[in-house]
Amino acid sequence: RRRLSFFTFFSSSLFAIQSFKHTYHRGSIRMSTSAIKKIDNGICGSVYLVPMFSDNYGLLLVDDGEVETKRSAACIDPGDGQAILRAVEELNLDLKLVLCTHKHNDHIGGNKEIRKQIPSVHIIGTAYEEIPEINTKAKDGDIFTFGNFQIRTIYAPCHTKGHVLYFVTNSNQADAAPILFSGDTLFVGGCGRFFEGNAADMLRNMDRIAELPPQTNVFCAHEYTESNLRFLSSVDPLDPSISKMFQQVSEKRRHLVPTLPTTIAEELSYNLFMKCRERRTQQVLNCNSPEEAMAMLRARKNEFK
Numbered sequence: 007r008r009r010l011s012f013f014t015f016f017s018s019s020l021f022a023i024q025s026f027k028h029t030y031h032r033g034s035i036r037m038s039t040s041a042i043k044k045i046d047n048g049i050c051g052s053v054y055l056v057p058m059f060s061d062n063y064g065l066l067l068v069d070d071g072e073v074e075t076k077r078s079a080a081c082i083d084p085g086d087g088q089a090i091l092r093a094v095e096e097l098n099l100d101l102k103l104v105l106c107t108h109k110h111n112d113h114i115g116g117n118k119e120i121r122k123q124i125p126s127v128h129i130i131g132t133a134y135e136e137i138p139e140i141n142t143k144a145k146d147g148d149i150f151t152f153g154n155f156q157i158r159t160i161y162a163p164c165h166t167k168g169h170v171l172y173f174v175t176n177s178n179q180a181d182a183a184p185i186l187f188s189g190d191t192l193f194v195g196g197c198g199r200f201f202e203g204n205a206a207d208m209l210r211n212m213d214r215i216a217e218l219p220p221q222t223n224v225f226c227a228h229e230y231t232e233s234n235l236r237f238l239s240s241v242d243p244l245d246p247s248i249s250k251m252f253q254q255v256s257e258k259r260r261h262l263v264p265t266l267p268t269t270i271a272e273e274l275s276y277n278l279f280m281k282c283r284e285r286r287t288q289q290v291l292n293c294n295s296p297e298e299a300m301a302m303l304r305a306r307k308n309e310f311k
Contacts, residue, residue, distance in 0.1 A: 087116025
């Protein structure tokens with residue numbers, strides 16, 4: 007494994023931000039951008055959800071363990087550079103690092119604008135496909151040190167051929183839950199489309215994710231959860247874990263509350279895309295193998311309205 011260290015990382019307590027007063031609609035998805043949402047309960051760093059476009063989240067990672075006047079930050083998947091730069095200014099952050107999970111423009115479209123405004127920013131992206139403006143190409147198993155954070159790259163091809171995930175721990179918070187930035191591979195209650203891969207690829211990705219600590223908090227890049235849970239309920243309406251989760255998610259979305267993060271333990275309990283090796287899932291789908299179950303689920307979700 008390669009280990010690379012770029013920056014010293016400091017931060018202080020953060021505050022609620024009220025900005026970007028818009029609500030977007032796309033089908034059943036509604037995205038309130040009236041507030042940047044801070045998530046920090048028991049995890050190894052603070053993560054800010056920055057809504058953008060109709061259903062994307064850009065993500066900002068900050069370490070609250072140390073105090074400085076201006077806190078260093080990393081951004082994950084800056085599809086909208088202006089939205090990220092506004093959030094950085096509002097939060098009084100020093101954006102040092104950008105992490106890109108894959109090549110789709112709603113994840114990397116802001117790279118050029120961020121580079122223009124912050125020439126010193128260090129951009130890391132997958133080594134397996136072209137990402138604009140990157141300084142470092144990340145391969146499977148590469149570990150990057152960013153202040154107290156250790157960021158491990160996990161190669162997860164399928165949604166795109168070069169998709170990677172970033173698994174984050176904090177050397178000063180050994181008991182805190184790790185973080186997984188999953189891009190468009192694992193969603194809350196779902197998984198990404200197989201644009202450049204197949205069911206076997208996604209099954210391997212789900213297996214690798216399932217091996218991570220169960221308390222790992224997962225931050226994906228889209229607010230697809232309500233649609234995902236509606237689909238899972240249609241596939242297995244008798245599963246109480248799916249029904250319970252659907253009720254919780256529906257209540258959150260009624261009030262435009264983000265459904266991120268989830269945990270790996272939660273996803274293993276109800277997300278059928280992570281349960282394709284279980285006989286019950288295969289029976290519900292009338293399939294005979296995990297790979298067949300994965301293919302069937304994705305095909306049905308592609309057509310689900």
